[in-house]
Amino acid sequence: MATVLSPPVRGTQLFIPELVYFEPDALEYPKGQKILEWAKKEGLPIHMTTSHNRITNLPGEGELEKYRIAKRTLVVGIRKTLTFDTSKPSAEYAIPIATGCMAHCHYCYLQTTLGAKPYIRVYVNMDDILNQAKRYIDERAPEITRFEAACTSDPVGLEHISGSLKEVIEFMAKEPLGRLRFVTKFHHVEPLLDARHNGHTRFRFSVNADYVIKHFEPGTSSFQDRITAAGKVAKAGYPLGFIIAPIIWHDGWEEGYGELLRKLKETLPPEATSDLTFELIQHRFTKTAKKVIQRRYPRTKLEMDEEKRKYKWGRWGQGKYVYPDEKADALRAYITEQIFTHFPQANIDYFT
Numbered sequence: 001m002a003t004v005l006s007p008p009v010r011g012t013q014l015f016i017p018e019l020v021y022f023e024p025d026a027l028e029y030p031k032g033q034k035i036l037e038w039a040k041k042e043g044l045p046i047h048m049t050t051s052h053n054r055i056t057n058l059p060g061e062g063e064l065e066k067y068r069i070a071k072r073t074l075v076v077g078i079r080k081t082l083t084f085d086t087s088k089p090s091a092e093y094a095i096p097i098a099t100g101c102m103a104h105c106h107y108c109y110l111q112t113t114l115g116a117k118p119y120i121r122v123y124v125n126m127d128d129i130l131n132q133a134k135r136y137i138d139e140r141a142p143e144i145t146r147f148e149a150a151c152t153s154d155p156v157g158l159e160h161i162s163g164s165l166k167e168v169i170e171f172m173a174k175e176p177l178g179r180l181r182f183v184t185k186f187h188h189v190e191p192l193l194d195a196r197h198n199g200h201t202r203f204r205f206s207v208n209a210d211y212v213i214k215h216f217e218p219g220t221s222s223f224q225d226r227i228t229a230a231g232k233v234a235k236a237g238y239p240l241g242f243i244i245a246p247i248i249w250h251d252g253w254e255e256g257y258g259e260l261l262r263k264l265k266e267t268l269p270p271e272a273t274s275d276l277t278f279e280l281i282q283h284r285f286t287k288t289a290k291k292v293i294q295r296r297y298p299r300t301k302l303e304m305d306e307e308k309r310k311y312k313w314g315r316w317g318q319g320k321y322v323y324p325d326e327k328a329d330a331l332r333a334y335i336t337e338q339i340f341t342h343f344p345q346a347n348i349d350y351f352t
């Protein structure tokens with residue numbers, strides 16, 4: 001009798017870098033040693049570097065190849081800048097546990113903010129970082145202080161290497177006035193399911209219409225994998241959230257975003273919906289970002305036509321192109337309505 005084989009299901013694999021660099025001092029820390037052992041076990045080429053901010057000799061012919069290789073390069077170092085950036089509107093501060101990401105979302109703002117350093121950095125001096133977080137919490141007492149861990153990276157995708165997210169989760173669990181939040185497009189949540197979070201961490205998944213995931217998010221986990229992971233996270237008792245970002249105006253956007261909310265409702269277990277938040281961010285770009293994106297993803301379908309956009313002045317000079325008011329209002333109204341149709345108890349934190 002012939003065996004009927006199901007088609008192979010190809011999920012996004014755990015990230016394994018192609019190159020690993022260490023700052024010598026990073027090896028003085030247990031986390032540095034642990035990552036070194038892991039890199040040896042994986043048989044990865046290991047190099048030393050004087051500074052995690054100065055990796056200049058990456059292989060690759062031409063800018064594109066160098067960029068691709070940089071995104072598969074891990075640098076293990078010590079975080080020296082311990083002044084945290086602000087992170088409005090989602091939190092008071094960005095907590096820096098990693099910088100850079102292995103995925104290739106065309107619209108990602110890290111392409112411009114990381115400039116010529118798109119490689120992935122993880123930091124071993126977690127005590128310094130957590131002590132600094134504690135100082136910020138104490139300064140703002142009796143107010144609650146929220147920290148965002150995904151401003152410069154997707155830390156869930158690096159957790160199997162660094163273990164840093166779990167440390168921050170367990171640190172915040174013990175801080176009556178400290179809260180953590182982060183967002184991910186990866187489904188590799190297993191190492192975090194048994195963390196003692198005490199309800200102080202909001203675990204968010206970035207989701208989007210099929211069209212956006214298909215065309216602009218290479219290298220991330222599939223929608224289905226993200227939602228399955230969201231169910232596990234909710235079962236582990238974490239407050240759950242979704243960020244719909246970037247919201248992109250495209251042919252059929254109403255069906256796309258309607259379908260997204262319908263699928264979320266169908267798939268999530270009941271415990272996931274009791275304390276659910278949504279954050280909505282429309283697509284935006286700067287002139288600099290547009291140039292970088294067109295160089296790195298020359299065939300992208302990402303619409304970045306200034307003529308079709310509204311210019312929004314920025315605080316530090318360079319402004320952004322967002323959708324004109326009538327489009328932004330239509331996106332906000334429709335997606336809000338769909339959220340409340342399927343999740344009447346949910347909170348929408350903001351639309352920006």
Ligand code: SF4
Binds near residue numbers: 104109154
């Ligand atoms: S997963 Fe997030 S951080 Fe990584 S490339 Fe995509 S948008 Fe950027």
